[in-house]
Amino acid sequence: MSKPKVAFYWCASCGGCEETVVDLAEDILGVVEKVDIVLWPVAMDFKYKDIEAMPDKSITATFLNGAIRMTEQEEMARLLRRKSVYLIAYGSCAHLGGIPGLANQFPREQILKFNYEDAPTIPKGEQTRPLTAFTEEGRTTTLPALHNVVRTLDQVVDVDYYVPGCPPTPKITRAAVDALLSGKLPPKGSVIAPDHALCDECSRKDTKPDKWDFVEFKRPHQKLMDEKCFLAQGVVCMGPATRAGCDAVCTEGGMPCTGCFGPTSRVRDQGAKILSSLCSNLAAKEEDEIEATLAGIPDPVGTFYRYGLAKSILRRKINLPAKS
Amino acid sequence: MSEQWQPRIVAFFCNWCTYTAADLAGVSRLKYAANTRVIRLMCSGRVDPQFILDALAKGADAVLIGGCHPFDCHYAEGNYKCLRRFQLLKRMLKDMGIEEQRVRLEWISAAEGEKVKRVINEMTETIRALGPLGIPQKFAAWDQEMEAFAAHVEAGEALKTPCSAHAPQQEPAHV
Numbered sequence: 001m002s003k004p005k006v007a008f009y010w011c012a013s014c015g016g017c018e019e020t021v022v023d024l025a026e027d028i029l030g031v032v033e034k035v036d037i038v039l040w041p042v043a044m045d046f047k048y049k050d051i052e053a054m055p056d057k058s059i060t061a062t063f064l065n066g067a068i069r070m071t072e073q074e075e076m077a078r079l080l081r082r083k084s085v086y087l088i089a090y091g092s093c094a095h096l097g098g099i100p101g102l103a104n105q106f107p108r109e110q111i112l113k114f115n116y117e118d119a120p121t122i123p124k125g126e127q128t129r130p131l132t133a134f135t136e137e138g139r140t141t142t143l144p145a146l147h148n149v150v151r152t153l154d155q156v157v158d159v160d161y162y163v164p165g166c167p168p169t170p171k172i173t174r175a176a177v178d179a180l181l182s183g184k185l186p187p188k189g190s191v192i193a194p195d196h197a198l199c200d201e202c203s204r205k206d207t208k209p210d211k212w213d214f215v216e217f218k219r220p221h222q223k224l225m226d227e228k229c230f231l232a233q234g235v236v237c238m239g240p241a242t243r244a245g246c247d248a249v250c251t252e253g254g255m256p257c258t259g260c261f262g263p264t265s266r267v268r269d270q271g272a273k274i275l276s277s278l279c280s281n282l283a284a285k286e287e288d289e290i291e292a293t294l295a296g297i298p299d300p301v302g303t304f305y306r307y308g309l310a311k312s313i314l315r316r317k318i319n320l321p322a323k324s
Numbered sequence: 325m326s327e328q329w330q331p332r333i334v335a336f337f338c339n340w341c342t343y344t345a346a347d348l349a350g351v352s353r354l355k356y357a358a359n360t361r362v363i364r365l366m367c368s369g370r371v372d373p374q375f376i377l378d379a380l381a382k383g384a385d386a387v388l389i390g391g392c393h394p395f396d397c398h399y400a401e402g403n404y405k406c407l408r409r410f411q412l413l414k415r416m417l418k419d420m421g422i423e424e425q426r427v428r429l430e431w432i433s434a435a436e437g438e439k440v441k442r443v444i445n446e447m448t449e450t451i452r453a454l455g456p457l458g459i460p461q462k463f464a465a466w467d468q469e470m471e472a473f474a475a476h477v478e479a480g481e482a483l484k485t486p487c488s489a490h491a492p493q494q495e496p497a498h499v
Contacts, residue, residue: 269374314420314459
């Protein structure tokens, strides 16, 4: 019997998700023994046309990381969807939009203008914008185009499973691979991680007070933080609105949760939920006192939707043009 | 926009004060604009910010929240929770490009039928002047950039031609 075929692909991402696959360490050998890797651009030399030539549904599982932001990424997402039995959104960017999703606060033109013309690192007179096609001596070279909107994988194609995290931890990755290889798969559309809040597995849980009464909020660099629950110290922690499964690596390491595993299944919009939770627990009752306390959260969109803006209810800043 | 467009306002009224005030406005035969769809909740503290975002994303032009006056909440604290969420949500909505007037919070006691009428009429006129929010139409317009590819890839033509052959035209190289 031939081994199941597996593909890894990356779109708008930083490469950290690829690292996690390597972080499986010696376990990766066990995986490689049981599967045939047919595409893995970061590590192995396969060509897109090899994938194109394969029959539909001939890849058992594709792990796709990264948001969908360029035409090429969208094509590959659609192609791999067609060729795969299971398409897995791997990591925060494919799952929720991730850090690239924060670009949904700006028009495309502004992003291109800054990055290719106005950035202080670009010498005057050398500003060049990338072209989608360029012809010289009768030969044409091409580049993909940048979309106006950053999308999650499931906003482009049908997704079977999600493996959350920025990046997913080796433990979470192993659980997903084991589920695939053993055929013990959860219902379609599941996020392959526990379905309760991060606080539940945080070692600082015992110091979480019953009643908060926030009087101020501090950002991690504005405060010397101790071993207690971050929220008890007035530091915004996304733990209550974030799915568990990472073994609380950030809070163990002395930093509050930033929400990369996304919400649990009962929550539709992670940012709205943490906003609701934090605000309801303020001590202030007068408008100006409330305003003063909330001044400690200067950028609610960037704080509450650090990984989830593309997947949030509003998806993108509403008054941006569809095309610029 | 077309002459047929009418503002659609979703209102979340608390059971004990504002909804009762709306009832009072009704039995008092006060006339007010018919643009508001009222949803009764037990308390303004029950208004999850997700409800507000969801209403806007599904086509409401504005959201009105009505609760008991300070010190008057049936559950002692619910209206304060609502007020605090409202203040940060308003800031967040501004960052997301939604005009401030589209989400409004009013304290209306059970005796203030007249205030229900005034607030709803005022808000209807404000939103009429602002025009439609039209988020579902925006989602559709944003996603138009994907349609060409769907057809192209489904036809099995992907990768035979370079991406840029069917990509939107981009700006010149030198500026």
